[in-house]
Every structure is written in structure tokens, then in C-alpha cells.
Amino acid sequence: MPESLYYFLQQLLNGLTVGSTYALIAIGYTMVYGIIGMINFAHGEIYMIGSYIAFIVIAALAMFGIESVPLLIFAAFAISMLVTSAYGYSIERVAYRPLRGGNRLIPLISAIGMSIFLQNLVRIAQGSRDIAMPTLVTGGIDIGPQDAFHASLSYMQMIIFAVTLISMVLLTLFISRSRMGRACRACAEDLKMTNLLGINTNGIIALTFVIGAALAAIAGVLLGMYYGVINPYIGFMAGLKAFTAAVLGGIGSIPGAVLGGLLLGVTEAITAGYFSTEYKDVVSFGLLILILLFRPSGILGRPEVEKV
Amino acid sequence: MSRPLLEVSGLTMRFGGLLAVDGVQLSVQPGQIVSMIGPNGAGKTTVFNCLTGFYKPSGGKIIFDGREIQGLPGFKVARRGMIRTFQHVRLFSEMTVVENLLVAQHQHMNTSMLAGLFKTPGYRRSEREAMERAAYWLKRTNLHEFANRPANTMSYGQQRRLEIARCMVTQPKLLMLDEPAAGLNPRETDDLKALIAELRDNHELTVLLIEHDMKLVMSISDQIVVINQGRPLAAGTPDQIKQNPDVIKAYLGET
Numbered sequence: 001m002p003e004s005l006y007y008f009l010q011q012l013l014n015g016l017t018v019g020s021t022y023a024l025i026a027i028g029y030t031m032v033y034g035i036i037g038m039i040n041f042a043h044g045e046i047y048m049i050g051s052y053i054a055f056i057v058i059a060a061l062a063m064f065g066i067e068s069v070p071l072l073i074f075a076a077f078a079i080s081m082l083v084t085s086a087y088g089y090s091i092e093r094v095a096y097r098p099l100r101g102g103n104r105l106i107p108l109i110s111a112i113g114m115s116i117f118l119q120n121l122v123r124i125a126q127g128s129r130d131i132a133m134p135t136l137v138t139g140g141i142d143i144g145p146q147d148a149f150h151a152s153l154s155y156m157q158m159i160i161f162a163v164t165l166i167s168m169v170l171l172t173l174f175i176s177r178s179r180m181g182r183a184c185r186a187c188a189e190d191l192k193m194t195n196l197l198g199i200n201t202n203g204i205i206a207l208t209f210v211i212g213a214a215l216a217a218i219a220g221v222l223l224g225m226y227y228g229v230i231n232p233y234i235g236f237m238a239g240l241k242a243f244t245a246a247v248l249g250g251i252g253s254i255p256g257a258v259l260g261g262l263l264l265g266v267t268e269a270i271t272a273g274y275f276s277t278e279y280k281d282v283v284s285f286g287l288l289i290l291i292l293l294f295r296p297s298g299i300l301g302r303p304e305v306e307k308v
Numbered sequence: 309m310s311r312p313l314l315e316v317s318g319l320t321m322r323f324g325g326l327l328a329v330d331g332v333q334l335s336v337q338p339g340q341i342v343s344m345i346g347p348n349g350a351g352k353t354t355v356f357n358c359l360t361g362f363y364k365p366s367g368g369k370i371i372f373d374g375r376e377i378q379g380l381p382g383f384k385v386a387r388r389g390m391i392r393t394f395q396h397v398r399l400f401s402e403m404t405v406v407e408n409l410l411v412a413q414h415q416h417m418n419t420s421m422l423a424g425l426f427k428t429p430g431y432r433r434s435e436r437e438a439m440e441r442a443a444y445w446l447k448r449t450n451l452h453e454f455a456n457r458p459a460n461t462m463s464y465g466q467q468r469r470l471e472i473a474r475c476m477v478t479q480p481k482l483l484m485l486d487e488p489a490a491g492l493n494p495r496e497t498d499d500l501k502a503l504i505a506e507l508r509d510n511h512e513l514t515v516l517l518i519e520h521d522m523k524l525v526m527s528i529s530d531q532i533v534v535i536n537q538g539r540p541l542a543a544g545t546p547d548q549i550k551q552n553p554d555v556i557k558a559y560l561g562e563t
Contacts, residue, residue, distance in 0.1 A: 178424050179410075179417055182403075186411045189400045196360055198386035198415035198478060 003149045010151040011273035012266060017157045017226065019265020020164035024219035025242030026249070026257035027171065028088075028212025034188040034252035035208055037104065041111040042091055044239015045118035046084050046213045050220025051230040052122055053080040055133055062134065069136050073159075076221050081214040087118075088213025092206055115239075122232040130231045133224045160222045167218055168258060171211070175254065184208060188252070237281075244288040250301020259299060311374070313338040313482055313514050314359075314390075319368035321354050321538075328354045330538040332368070336482070336516060336531075341508055343517040343525045345549075346535035347559050352518045353395065355535070356486055360392050361385040373481060387415055389481035393488060397467045401460035405451060405470060408459050409442035412474045438477075445473040449503070465496040472503065476511075483507065484516045489524055497521065501528055522560070526550065534559060 025047050032040045054076040061072055095110045137156045144150030175181040186194040187204045195201040223238070224230050241264060249260025264284055271283040291298060316334035320327070329351045336342045344352050358365040359372075361382035370378040377385050400408050417438055423431040446452040449469040454462055459470060468488060475483055485504070489497045501524055507513040519525050525532065525546070532549045534541040536558045542549060549555055 195382040
């Protein structure tokens with residue numbers, strides 16, 4: 001294989017890595033939008049909080065002399081998901097539920113306020129400087145000739161692919177097979193009718209916030225370890241990117257969020273690899289504008305049908 | 309007469325300056341079919357919306373099965389056994405027919421995630437019961453051959469029947485149908501009439517009906533309530549209503 005092909009493969013792998021974490025965050029946007037038609041702009045901060053919890057857990061356990069890497073990673077995931085789930089639930093309960101039934105703009109403004117609140121909460125508690133995440137996973141495999149340019153796939157990237165894939169499969173099984181998943185789908189189609197059939201729709205809404213938050217935490221742990229640096233502001237950009245991914249794939253559609261995330265990640269990596277890293281964000285948000293102009297329902301989304 | 313299943317007094321619903329429902333009275337005896345009729349815009353559907361917790365009524369009292377339910381959220385009203393359809397079909401159109409019937413039984417099922425993960429005996433039993441009930445009502449509404457089809461691939465008449473089946477699997481005490489015959493052809497209307505009458509006779513179901521098809525209303529109802537401009541105009545048996553001069557003037561018209 002010629003060098004250029006390995007170069008392309010490398011960009012593709014990098015893009016899929018970041019893209020799969022976008023997809024994890026985007027699912028939270030899309031599930032909430034699918035049921036209550038609201039963009040939860042505080043969702044990016046949940047991702048950021050997920051990263052911080054992971055850092056705190058790893059640092060604390062390391063202080064107690066625990067050095068087993070699988071154990072550290074497992075604990076980081078478990079506790080981070082648990083804590084962010086509580087955040088997701090509380091945010092919905094405190095900032096959105098009391099405002100439901102009014103104008104759609106009101107919870108949106110509340111979400112932006114919640115986002116600012118959470119960002120500053122972490123800034124005050126943890127400081128606003130960059131924090132270095134301990135490197136737990138090193139090394140990787142090379143693809144291609146050793147003596148010339150070749151692509152490489154790090155073990156951390158493999159973990160990202162594996163964890164993302166497992167999360168997606170579990171989520172798909174939950175949505176398509178379980179009773180709660182069935183109720184979620186019913187809510188997404190017709191919230192009021194579902195309520196009138198005796199299902200506590202507020203509970204289902206809370207559940208989607210919890211699931212979205214847990215998935216964002218997974219992304220936070222993964223990207224935190226992948227980039228190695230976290231600060232209180234990473235949630236803003238990640239949230240915007242994941243939102244773009246959700247719109248790209250068709251907001252309200254879970255497969256759309258996954259597709260949009262991967263597509264966005266690859267587009268960014270290709271832009272960074274062939275043009276310039278500085279233009280990466282220009283291209284992704286340019287893509288968002290194009291989608292909004294020419295296909296507002298996204299790739300897999302359906303045109304909005306007015307519900308009475 | 310026994311205790312009414314549903315007793316509504318002084319029901320009022322105000323939207324800003326508009327009084328859509330003004331002092332509506334309603335008394336529904338168990339095992340009866342009661343129809344609500346009146347000109348378009350009289351407030352019939354608004355009454356339904358108030359009863360089922362879809363709207364919070366501005367005033368009045370709703371006693372259902374011996375307990376006050378005004379102001380309760382919709383899902384709690386539904387769990388007490390009051391279930392409704394809408395004027396237009398509101399199925400979960402992307403789900404299959406049988407899924408529509410299973411999701412409606414959510415409240416009766418053991419939904420704990422752990423129980424689902426380990427498929428405990430209780431979980432299996434409730435799943436089996438839900439399937440059996442769904443199969444029973446699919447047969448009764450003549451839809452069993454469509455069980456695994458997406459709901460939106462069926463004809464309009466079939467979708468209306470599926471809506472009634474979806475209500476029935478929740479094991480309601482009171483079934484509220486909002487213009488169930490709208491858009492049905494005469495044969496489908498006859499089928500619907502037979503189905504409603506049978507639900508009353510063989511399943512001890514009480515039915516509250518909004519309908520404009522007077523032939524259907526007059527032949528099936530035990531009691532009729534007439535509403536005009538948000539206010540109760542008359543109540544009585546079909547024969548009394550047919551001869552009531554106020555009703556003739558406001559709604560039925562001279563014949």
C-alpha cells in the first residue's frame with residue numbers, strides 16, 4: 001500500500017475515535033429531543049463533569065495505592081456514570097420539569113443557565129486550569145511497514161471503539177427489547193397519549209436524562225484519558241460538536257446520532273489531516289449550517305410532523 | 309339505581325376569556341352506554357379532556373369510581389380505569405400492532421430493570437399475561453392476522469379498531485370514545501356498534517361516547533346528554549331526547 005493510503009487510514013482511525021465519543025454524547029441530545037422536543041444545552045457540561053469525576057476517582061484510588069489499571073478504569077467508569085446520572089436526573093427535575101408545558105424557549109434558556117452554572121461550579125471547585133489525566137493505557141499496534149510511514153492504532157483507541165460499541169449495543173437492546181425501552185419509544189411518538197394510557201411519562205423523561213448523562217460520562221472518561229487534559233471548558237465545545245452530530249444525523253433518531261457523530265469525527269480528522277487543524281471547527285460548523293439549510297431533518301431524521 | 313361510576317358536577321373549563329365548558333353535569337351508571345351530543349364546538353371534547361386529566365379543569369367536581377379525580381395527572385386517571393380515544397387516530401404508528409397493545413399494559417407489568425435483566429419468574433408471568441391479553445383483544449377486534457405489522461400499514465377502520473383494543477387491554481372501567489365512527493363506512497360503523505354493545509353486555513364495560521352519527525347514537529345509547537355552547541342542554545333516554553324541543557332547535561333540526 002502506498003504511503004498516502006496509510007496516511008488516510010490514520011486520519012480515518014483518528015476521526016472514528018473522536019467521532020464515536022461525539023456519538024455517545026449526541027445520543028443524550030437526541031433522546032431528550034425525541035421525547036420532549038427540547039435541546040438540553042447543559043448536556044455538554046455533563047460530559048465535562050464525567051471527565052472530572054473520572055480524574056478524581058483515579059487520583060483518589062491511586063492515593064490508596066491501587067495500581068491495577070483495569071480496576072482503576074472500571075471504577076472511573078462506574079462512579080462517573082453514577083454521579084453524572086444523578087446530575088442528569090437533578091437537572092431535569094430542578095431546571096426543566098417545572099417549566100414544562102409552557103413556551104419551548106423557556107426550558108432552552110433554563111438549559112443555557114444550567115450550563116453556565118455547572119461550568120462555574122466545576123471551575124470554583126476544581127480550579128480553571130488544565131488538569132493532566134494520569135496516563136493509564138499506553139502503546140498500540142502498527143499497521144503497515146515498519147521502515148516507512150505507517151498507520152498506528154493505540155490501545156486507548158481500541159478501548160474507545162470497544163466501549164462505544166458495547167454501549168451502543170446495550171442501548172439498542174434496551175430500546176428495542178425491554179419494557180421500559182418500549183415505553184420510551186411510545187413517549188417519543190406521542191407523549192400525551194402515552195400518559196393517558198397510564199404510563200408515568202415524567203418518569204420516562206427522567207430516565208432518558210439519566211441514560212443520556214451516563215453515556216456522556218462514558219465519553220468524558222474516554223476522551224479525558226485519550227487527550228490526557230481536562231478543564232472546566234471542554235464541555236462547551238464537545239457539547240456543540242455532539243449537538244452538530246445529532247442534527248447532522250437527524251435529531252430525535254438514535255442511529256442518526258451515531259452516524260452523525262462518526263461522520264463529523266471523520267470530517268474533522270480529514271480536514272485536520274489534509275488542510276489545517278485550525279479549519280477543523282470551521283468545517284464542522286459549516287457542515288451544520290449546510291445541513292440546516294438544505295436538509296433540516298438530518299440524514300436519518302424525518303420531517304417534523306405537527307402533533308395536535 | 310346503583311352508585312354512578314362517573315359523576316360530574318359543575319364542570320367548568322376556561323381558556324383565557326373563553327368559557328369552553330360551563331357547569332356541565334354528567335352521571336354515568338355502570339354498565340351503560342352514555343352518549344354526549346351537541347353541535348360542533350359545543351365543548352364535548354373539552355369535557356373529555358378535563359375528565360381524563362388532559363386539561364386541568366377550572367372548576368367543578370369529578371367523582372370516578374367513588375373518588376375525586378379532578379386535577380390528577382393523566383396517567384393516574386388512566387390507572388384508575390378511565391381510558392379514552394381521540395377524534396383522530398393516535399396509535400404508536402411506528403410500533404407493531406402487538407407492541408401497541410403491550411405498551412398499553414406497561415402499568416400492569418413488572419418493569420424493574422433487574423427483573424427484566426434476569427427474566428425473573430414474575431417478569432415472565434406478567435409478560436405472558438400481557439401477550440395473552442393482547443392476543444385475546446386482537447382476536448376480538450379481528451386484527452390477529454396483523455399482529456406483527458407496523459400499525460401505520462393498516463386501513464383506517466382497522467386502526468380505529470386497534471385503538472379500542474389498546475384501550476381494552478388496560479382493563480378499563482370506563483371507555484371514552486371521541487367520534488369513533490368518524491370516517492368509517494356504513495359497514496364498519498355497524499361493526500363498531502356491535503363491538504361497543506358487546507363490550508357493555510359481555511365485559512361489564514361502561515362507555516361514554518361522543519358521536520355525530522345520530523343513527524348510531526340513538527340505537528346504542530342508554531342515556532344521552534346534550535351539550536350546547538359549553539352548557540348542558542338536556543339529558544335523558546334517546547326517545548326523550550328525540551322529542552325535546554330545545555334539542556331539536558339547537559342540534560337535531562326539524563324533521
